[in-house]
Amino acid sequence: MHWESLPSWVWFVYYLFLFATIALAITYIMKKKRRNLSIIAILFSISTPIIGILNSIGRARNVNEWEHMIIQFQQGAIWSIYVVLGFLYLLVYWGIMLIQNNKIAKQKGRLI
Numbered sequence: 001m002h003w004e005s006l007p008s009w010v011w012f013v014y015y016l017f018l019f020a021t022i023a024l025a026i027t028y029i030m031k032k033k034r035r036n037l038s039i040i041a042i043l044f045s046i047s048t049p050i051i052g053i054l055n056s057i058g059r060a061r062n063v064n065e066w067e068h069m070i071i072q073f074q075q076g077a078i079w080s081i082y083v084v085l086g087f088l089y090l091l092v093y094w095g096i097m098l099i100q101n102n103k104i105a106k107q108k109g110r111l112i
Helices: 008-030 035-056 065-074 078-107
Strands: none
Touching: 008 035, 008 078, 035 065, 035 078, 065 078
């Protein structure tokens, strides 16, 4: 059976984002800065792909993972809402960390 899937580069960027998020969160935990946000980011970085993969196994033919998740989200499936909220959190987490680093760099007189 041949199932439709997203291109390889999409998966590369997806997992690179997740691994970079985990590395950033671990760094902040070790520095004892923004620990709670970082712990939540690690939990979402690990749980959202697992939940997404497990729930994409039974998708219809000729529907890729993204399309399946959007269809399920429109139907109100709890797993898809969790995955969307998880990735929104990770994007906001990165935004907070980048803004914080930018402010620190400006205070020290250098821009990263």
